[in-house]
Amino acid sequence: MIRVLLRAALCAGLALPIACSNNPYPDSDRDAAVLYTTFREAPRTLDPAVAYTTSSHAVTGNVYDTLLEYHYLKRPYTLIPSLAVAVPEGRVLEDGRVAYRFELRRGLLYQDDPAFGLGEDGRLTREIVAEDVAFQLKRIADPAVNSPVIEPFRVLAGFAEFGEALAARRKDDAEFAALPAHEQYAALGPVDGLRVVDRHTLEIVLREPSPQILYWFAMPFTTPVAWEAVQYYDGKEGRPRFADHPVGSGPYRLVHYNKQARMSLEVNPNWHGVRHPEWKAPGTLFPSEGAPGDAEKGLLDAAGEPLPRIQRIEFLREKESIPRFNKFLQGYFDTSGIIKESFDKVVVEDRLSPEMAARGMKLEKSVEPSVFYIGFNMDDPTVGAEGGERSRKLRQAMSLTVDVEEWLRRFTNGRGVPAQSPIPPGLFGYDPDYLNPFRKVDMERARALLKEAGYADGIDPETGKPLHLTFDTYQTSPDQLLVIRFFVDAWRRLGLNVELAPTNYNQFQEKVRNGAYQIYMWGWIADFPDPENFLFLLWSELARSNSGGPNTSNFSNARFDELYKAMKVRPNDAERRAMVAEMRSILEHERPWIELHHSEDYALYHGWLDGVKPFGMSFPMVKYRGLDVAERAARREAWNEPLVWPVWVLLVGLVAAAVPGVVTFYRERQ
Amino acid sequence: MLAYVIRRLFYGAGVVLGVLLLLFLLFFTVATPDDVARQALGEKALPDVIEQWKVNHGYDRPLWPWQDFDDNLFFDHYRRMLTFDFGRSDADDTPIMDRIRDGVGPSLALTVPMFVLGVVAGIVLSLFVAFFRETYIDRMGVFLCVLGMSISILLYIIGAQYLIGKTLRWFPISGFDADPSVMLRFLALPLLVGVVSGVGGDVRFYRTVFLEETGRDYVRTARAKGAGEGRVMARHVLRNALIPILTRVVVAIPFLFTGSLLLEAFFGIPGLGALTVDAIQGNDFSTLRTMVFIGALLFVLGQVATDVSYALVDPRVRLE
Numbered sequence A: 001m002i003r004v005l006l007r008a009a010l011c012a013g014l015a016l017p018i019a020c021s022n023n024p025y026p027d028s029d030r031d032a033a034v035l036y037t038t039f040r041e042a043p044r045t046l047d048p049a050v051a052y053t054t055s056s057h058a059v060t061g062n063v064y065d066t067l068l069e070y071h072y073l074k075r076p077y078t079l080i081p082s083l084a085v086a087v088p089e090g091r092v093l094e095d096g097r098v099a100y101r102f103e104l105r106r107g108l109l110y111q112d113d114p115a116f117g118l119g120e121d122g123r124l125t126r127e128i129v130a131e132d133v134a135f136q137l138k139r140i141a142d143p144a145v146n147s148p149v150i151e152p153f154r155v156l157a158g159f160a161e162f163g164e165a166l167a168a169r170r171k172d173d174a175e176f177a178a179l180p181a182h183e184q185y186a187a188l189g190p191v192d193g194l195r196v197v198d199r200h201t202l203e204i205v206l207r208e209p210s211p212q213i214l215y216w217f218a219m220p221f222t223t224p225v226a227w228e229a230v231q232y233y234d235g236k237e238g239r240p241r242f243a244d245h246p247v248g249s250g251p252y253r254l255v256h257y258n259k260q261a262r263m264s265l266e267v268n269p270n271w272h273g274v275r276h277p278e279w280k281a282p283g284t285l286f287p288s289e290g291a292p293g294d295a296e297k298g299l300l301d302a303a304g305e306p307l308p309r310i311q312r313i314e315f316l317r318e319k320e321s322i323p324r325f326n327k328f329l330q331g332y333f334d335t336s337g338i339i340k341e342s343f344d345k346v347v348v349e350d351r352l353s354p355e356m357a358a359r360g361m362k363l364e365k366s367v368e369p370s371v372f373y374i375g376f377n378m379d380d381p382t383v384g385a386e387g388g389e390r391s392r393k394l395r396q397a398m399s400l401t402v403d404v405e406e407w408l409r410r411f412t413n414g415r416g417v418p419a420q421s422p423i424p425p426g427l428f429g430y431d432p433d434y435l436n437p438f439r440k441v442d443m444e445r446a447r448a449l450l451k452e453a454g455y456a457d458g459i460d461p462e463t464g465k466p467l468h469l470t471f472d473t474y475q476t477s478p479d480q481l482l483v484i485r486f487f488v489d490a491w492r493r494l495g496l497n498v499e500l501a502p503t504n505y506n507q508f509q510e511k512v513r514n515g516a517y518q519i520y521m522w523g524w525i526a527d528f529p530d531p532e533n534f535l536f537l538l539w540s541e542l543a544r545s546n547s548g549g550p551n552t553s554n555f556s557n558a559r560f561d562e563l564y565k566a567m568k569v570r571p572n573d574a575e576r577r578a579m580v581a582e583m584r585s586i587l588e589h590e591r592p593w594i595e596l597h598h599s600e601d602y603a604l605y606h607g608w609l610d611g612v613k614p615f616g617m618s619f620p621m622v623k624y625r626g627l628d629v630a631e632r633a634a635r636r637e638a639w640n641e642p643l644v645w646p647v648w649v650l651l652v653g654l655v656a657a658a659v660p661g662v663v664t665f666y667r668e669r670q
Numbered sequence B: 001m002l003a004y005v006i007r008r009l010f011y012g013a014g015v016v017l018g019v020l021l022l023l024f025l026l027f028f029t030v031a032t033p034d035d036v037a038r039q040a041l042g043e044k045a046l047p048d049v050i051e052q053w054k055v056n057h058g059y060d061r062p063l064w065p066w067q068d069f070d071d072n073l074f075f076d077h078y079r080r081m082l083t084f085d086f087g088r089s090d091a092d093d094t095p096i097m098d099r100i101r102d103g104v105g106p107s108l109a110l111t112v113p114m115f116v117l118g119v120v121a122g123i124v125l126s127l128f129v130a131f132f133r134e135t136y137i138d139r140m141g142v143f144l145c146v147l148g149m150s151i152s153i154l155l156y157i158i159g160a161q162y163l164i165g166k167t168l169r170w171f172p173i174s175g176f177d178a179d180p181s182v183m184l185r186f187l188a189l190p191l192l193v194g195v196v197s198g199v200g201g202d203v204r205f206y207r208t209v210f211l212e213e214t215g216r217d218y219v220r221t222a223r224a225k226g227a228g229e230g231r232v233m234a235r236h237v238l239r240n241a242l243i244p245i246l247t248r249v250v251v252a253i254p255f256l257f258t259g260s261l262l263l264e265a266f267f268g269i270p271g272l273g274a275l276t277v278d279a280i281q282g283n284d285f286s287t288l289r290t291m292v293f294i295g296a297l298l299f300v301l302g303q304v305a306t307d308v309s310y311a312l313v314d315p316r317v318r319l320e
Helices: A002-014 A054-063 A130-141 A151-155 A159-172 A181-187 A227-232 A321-329 A340-346 A354-358 A385-399 A404-411 A443-452 A478-492 A505-514 A532-538 A558-569 A574-590 A629-639 A645-669 B002-030 B033-041 B047-056 B073-082 B096-131 B136-150 B153-167 B180-214 B217-224 B229-240 B242-250 B253-258 B261-267 B272-281 B285-313
Strands: A034-039 A068-070 A079-081 A098-103 A194-198 A201-206 A252-258 A262-267 A312-317 A361-367 A370-376 A468-473 A497-502 A519-525 A593-598 A600-606
Touching (some): A034 A054, A054 A252, A054 A262, A130 A159, A130 A201, A130 A227, A151 A159, A159 A181, A181 A227, A321 A340, A385 A574, A385 A593, A404 A478, A404 A593, A468 A478, A468 A505, A478 A497, A505 B033, A558 A574, A645 B136, B002 B285, B033 B047, B073 B285, B096 B229, B096 B285, B136 B180, B153 B180, B153 B261, B180 B229, B180 B261, B217 B229, B229 B242, B253 B272, B253 B285, B261 B272, B272 B285
Parallel strands (some): A034 A312, A468 A497, A468 A519
Antiparallel strands (some): A068 A079, A098 A201, A194 A201, A252 A262, A361 A600, A370 A519
């Protein structure tokens, strides 16, 4: 009773009668299977043809189901069918082109939505058909959609031509341009590489072999999209735009969307896993087999359980890391990354600290399919290919000076795996036994190489002064510059004078476009788990200088290119592995990059969440997770009992401080 | 007075046109449409995609009238801003007017009570310390005010979130709910921070004003007539100190609409302050241009409103 009175007094005292709890959620959600998570940046778009950021994929990945998906537990990553009946095999046609035939499951439905109008069965939905996948692929080709992934689909026969014809016709024919998108596409006629064989079968034809194309069918970009939804959600007459109103076929549907503050997803009752559990389709049940060690971690405890296991997902916007982490510690978010400021409190000797373990938390570490590196501009006369052996030895010497383990320890709390090559662990072609001879610290050898290059003790014979190089970066804050200064200091020990040239992002881009740079630092996170998605960063046809492509080092090597083209189209066999190894050797010798690290994700989550296995890539896997709601509610209440006594201490202190002054004041006046 | 107001608005229009010119130079020549497109599409976007984005957003046209008098970005920029046709966000294509409409409610829900509470707290506390002038309560009050003014608002925010939200567990650390029945739960902490962080400066200023007034003849007369000190302060000093208080208060009113950048960002309030921070962080130049333009417009209006308010509260002031 006293406690209740005290709390009431506190509330009344602060004139905030309904605010005396730090629980940000309604009481009605106390026992609901709701996953609470966060997003930092508002999604730019939820159009699956365009969405390419983590916060967008958090929604589109759950709302739009794909023809294929990844096995949740198996590593290396394995494709399994989802909306498709099976993962298609490539078929080489007589003219050398390659065809993949996708067969859709029968009876798949979109989520209920007014866009469809009331059907005969009294429902606001319709069946998903092969034409919907073709429609979405045409949307990717459509220049007006501005899809960022247009490039990998150019391998589809007639794809690029379709986009060009569409743009030209729109320019010339205003009447045509005013038609709805699907009517425009239909008016242009069929696309050679997109063949709708029947209502449930789509065949795609590639101009040349490209096995990686299948990975794109496990991403929301290629999800079936209903033309009705694109036409209906046009942003007119009070209707939202399609980019803000997804109409999908995935395990969840979007029920609340305020991208500045909150996004809510609820189970989609039309998802085939919910409507047809008897199908036991892959991706609709928790897997019963996984990678070695998964069973020991309890990851197979939920084997066979129908998905999704969580009924609602609440994404709450938290822009700042400190409040986000504090709310996780209070139990109001179920998962979290680890902020730099609290790393030592959470992780001790690379394991979860006893304090956090006592609160029932768990830590999962995973290496992300990414690579971060220092690159040389190979078009530059001093550090690039033009300098021949002299420049190569200079690059080799500089590579031998960078102590990446120390760098990781200082700047990332040790999070990251030192990289020996562009290919990260877990991908085909990664060799755990391979040690790059130029990716260890060997100052003696570095100095010898520098001498052989003609820069003994770092002195440029032409000037008689230390060789002057420039490290260009768009990082301008003191913290970020400190990270790069580490490398500059390392090279200074060789006698080189590397000048740090920080500029803003736009100026940096300008420099890169003009080729006016020597050394830079960059990173890449894979779109799909294949070595091709890393090695293409050094393919000469994508050199920044001649194509504006992602090969920022402008690396060009005939043998590397030849191997790249051959490797790209080969299945994962011994020969492909050998090709990757040879490409790695070329990079080892040529040193267009100094490989730094593959980033490591430390995912922290509460013990009431199960079925958590970090996935590495940006694919939402919420449907596999489970919640112990009772434990969460009990823990939250225990952790968040308000402390009332400080109010009274404060009030008494204020009165005690003021009373003598008031008394003295009146006494003096009298 | 009408002529004065019209004249001031005319000068203000010149300021706004100048701001628009600066905005154009800054956002179209320093950061080119190419840069904007690259920021919007991300690092992986290829040149073709960037070109198409520029076409889709109308950034493919010439910049200056002498390049194409009928169709150029310079005239278009002025026309759009002056007709409040702000167009679409560079970042996500949302109509900017919609975002402003969505954001103004949460901003006002925070800034209006914060402003009112801040003014009331500032006046009450400054009357209190002025009442006890030259006692240790006054000295301690001034000391605390200077201390409060010296601390960064960031420290207030992080400290309040840690102490009140995390340790004492009184209010949610962050978040927002537009439902009026629970909104106060989320606004309590940012309101407290907003009021406490701003009250020091207000109290010092108002205290000085009050002390200046307490030395005037009419105060001595009131005392001589037997009025109590409390009545003198509340009825006579407060009323006559209104003009300098108004100077400080009225000029701030228009800016209530633009929200609070830091409070909204740290407490997760989806207002116009957070929108501006997002626009800065996300290189959403079209939204940023709009917010700067609105800020300039409100500043001009605030200045005029302050002048008019002088005349309203003080019959001695005539605006010519």
